[in-house]
Amino acid sequence: AKKHHRAVKIRPDRDDDMIATGKRHDFHVDYEVGFDDEGNILGVDFMFAARCGFSADLSGPVTDRALFHCDNTYFWPAVHAQSAPLYTNTVSNTAFRGFGGPQGMVGAERVIEEVAFAVGKDPLEIRKKNFYGTSDRNVTPYHQTVEDNIIHRIVAELEASCDYARRRRTIEAFNANSRFIKRGLALTPVKFGISFTATHYNQAGALVHVYTDGSVHLNHGGTEMGQGLYVKVAQVVAEEFQIDLNQVKITATTTGKVPNTSATAASSGSDLNGMAAQNAARQIKERLTNFAAEKYQVPRDQVLFLPNRVRIGNQEIAFADLIRQAYMARIQLSAAGFYKTPRIHWDRDKGEGRPFYYFAYGAACSELSVDTLTGEYVVERTDILHETGRSLNRAIDLGQVEGGFIQGMGWLTTEELWWDEKGRLRTHAPSTYKIPLASDRPKIFNVTLADWPEASEPTVHRSKA
Template sequence: MDKTTFETKNTINGPMHASLRHDSAHKHVTGTAEYIDDIREPADTLHAALGMADRAHAEILSVNLDAVKAAPGVLWVMTADDIPGFNDVGSTGQHDEPLLATNKVEFHGQPIFAVIAETRDQARRAARLAKIEYRDLPHWTDIEGAVTNGAPLVVKPMTLQRGAPEVEIGKASRRLQGRIEIGGQEHFYLEGQIAMAIPGEDDDVTVWSSTQHPSEVQHMVAHVLGIPNHAVTINTRRMGGGFGGKETQGNHFACLAAVAAKKLGRAVKFRPDRDEDMAVTGKRHDFRVDYDVAFDDEGRIHAVNATYAARCGWCADLSGPVTDRALFHADSSYFYPHVHLTSQPLKTHTVSNTAFRGFGGPQGMLGAERIIEEIAYALGKDPLEIRKLNFYGQPGSGRTTTPYHQEVEDNVIARVVEELERSSDYQARRKAIIAFNENSPVIRKGIALTPVKFGISFTMTAYNQAGALVHIYQDGSIHLNHGGTEMGQGLYVKVAQVVADAFNVDIERVKITATTTAKVPNTSATAASSGSDLNGMAAYDAARQIRERLIDFAMRQWDVPREEVEFLPNRVRVGTEVVPFDTLVRAAYYDRVQLSAAGFYKTPKIHWDREAGRGRPFYYYAYGAACSEVSIDTLTGEYMVDRTDILHDVGRSLNPAIDIGQIEGGFVQGMGWLTTEELWWDDKGRLRTHAPSTYKIPLASDRPKVFNVKLAEWSENAEPTIGRSKAVGEPPFMLAISVLEAISMAVASIADYRECPRLDPPATPERVLMAVERLKAL
């Protein structure tokens, strides 16, 4: 029988650290949660659609839009010439991403024009009527094509080095070279890209955008319109999923809607069809990792030299920081005495790839785990034995320095793995699986236990800041606003718990309001697993200021010392008197005490020199481990995840129930990346996996049949983060590597575990079957 369990223990009183439900959970399941497409449209709202290129790489010779303009319901057809400001939405300042193409198209589906019509259907139908003449140019859509054609790099590569790998790599007793090709992934958020713009007076425009980065959308809209940032307001109440796909990719739709709204003086909504959404928005980067590793007869790594090449797409987007983070995690949980790592961000004629949960970290980590797997099979050992032998050590061991020269000071990976190895009964189950495989002609099983060490912070130092705004009204109710966005991950309720805890009041008193650039300016993206760390601390800073004012007022009003003012649940003790919280607030108001505060936080200690490849890009690390068992059918390549056990380190959890949900969801999404989700472009550069009918995300039935998830209850962040918690958004994603490696073990049983199957993800049934057949032929 299917079974899913999780364990938490809440031993701390108060709203913070409690397992409270997601603030919108009841709205999600009843369909009452309001997304942008649910907002009642203003009178005379217009609708927009994209006119997209049907070439992968070509010069535009002529564009005839007469039929488009004459189509029923069409009011305006926008081209690059109509953009009042700058025709650029590049997120990294390289100015290489035109909002609308002009003389050349560089991927199949690139927007050339936009149609504004009375209805969405009219706009979409009209967009297909354009007559465009092209002169085709050579194109390539994958890493191999980019390398063969000498493709340029979209950004400057990065190199990390420590020790003398060029000398030392030839000194160890053993050496191997190999390659792993890692597939990309579609975000497949339930709510697609959408924006609605409403024009105001003068330069003003208000945009409702499904975005993880409202401030960036604000900057882009202002840039495209040629107006100051203060004239643009971006609102985001919630997203129906983001996963990184709404960090930069919503810029196009918000900008086009805003330009049309200001031009026509009417509200404009832009909601692409799912097929169009998948065709024109970026995805997880494909990677190809070439590695050369030296190790001893026990399996201890001596030196590593690896190149991480990536399919980046037609423009830079976030490929620089994504490929940088891949190198930051190319060590996974392992100490490399001598190491040389290089990124290779290659231009391809595909949509520009972008942020995705883990932001390059999963690809970097997977390369390291393949190295471990290769060593284990070469020596005839259990990969877990090789993992434990190469883990980072404790301070003073001489095994704590990363390839980017940051010291690993908070290492608990050995403890996490040891506890999971014991609680999952890994050793006994592995022996039983090997015995089972000896006597099973068709079904083969595999098991793997893999670790996660994930650095937490934006690698762009400036993004490690946040603001918040807290008001207390006369009745004691609290208004909270911060720069983080809610995409279903529970950020809003976590930050509300922080504020409620600061005043020791019920969380029902705290009103969570939509993210808007009109209240908190210059916000960072809700990404890099930093939403709770940054916004929780900023909100706490605001609440702390008000709390101090209330304490000062109480001391003055009741003539008592500070130590005699205590915030009790929903009330305050002042000397010998206990007053309700709202009574104190009302009295403070009449004494003209300021009951509003803006909070701010910036992450301490971090610094990074990219040119030197040295610094401390991460404030701390989050750790975890997963043990997965699978069964494969050697006749068809089909497989099933029989059981997964997870132990994950979230520090002192702000909300154990929410964190458990993030771990489960991240793991299943990681499974999809590594097993079922396959992107495919044809020889004309067209994305053919562009809809649910051709792109397979995991189903509920694909999850592990037995799914045990436990938090490391003993953990507490060594750094003074909010509540001593740790980030949980991205780290669990990499736990799914255990599934890929378990499948690999099952395949390896065909050749008596003598050969590393080198099973590249996604390990679809077809690829599993081909791997089985290769080993049968040995």
């Protein structure tokens, strides 16, 4: 492109693509842990060493987020955690779903498993012993107070609904009588911090136009990549105006309409862009309310937006009719919205602050069968209970949880990246890099969104990422 002064498009084949592109950072986690005879953890010392590749890329923030999640849902009374981003002769690793968080949590869960084995107790019992508290034992290693802790109830509900205790006894009896096929059962929690740890990224803009036929044009700074962001933000706007979703037209993200957009990442796309779009819609709605109150000589509180219509005093008119009247009265029907996440701050030099606006919680219980002769395994059953606050779209959120589990299952079981001594990737095709198939999903797969929580902070409709 530099030589010919023109744009160049490259279409590598699958092998070259897998060799050249950045991967999720693999970590070597070293730790020392102190605990008492009951399994109460007294202190942890972590070292997270990450393969970063030949350039820095986003390895610094990724390894930082691994440290942010080295506690997962557990209170460490004393903790020392550090990362080592390693320069290696391999492809430059980069951002990937979870952004270091899952690697940090795996380290925490390994500690729990080791302690449980050492004291001879069920790992779930050790997990519950070491959960964050609500009024005490609630300060993270980075000095943020956990104010929205609901992990105790999440785990209790899942433990009951998946019949954990009975199934554990059944598995123990099965293993005692099965020579080669062994089964295992684990229930693990998750606490994931929501926000960019680089505070300045936690902002978003949106542009909303209302046309004289009552239709709405929406543009915002988020990128749709199959996660349902466009639909969620359109729902927010439709809800503000009380119009049908098909009346909201979403156009592709462009800095020509909304400038200085943040990355659609950190699980913040709906939070940031939904709030910005809501802000724009409310500006227009405020103008319409003032206009209707003045035109029809009624108090502002007697102007109510109802499904596809507006009640003004004792009469109702179609939403499109109100828009046409406002246009004729020269009321501005366009607005630029903006949102910045409040309360967050982070001092990296001191290693303290409030990097996350809130936390999202969940738990999963999985049962496996393993052939001890061949290593072949089958996921017999998985039960997941996750909370998304007051979900903006339960169907989308369920799909995200299901997909996230399968992706994580592949990451931790079959998707092995193998480099030779010269730093060349040897697992660079579907024949050697095994992603999960539809047939690899759990035989029984129960995914539920908790219907009782709502965000403790004033997020968009009290939803969570």
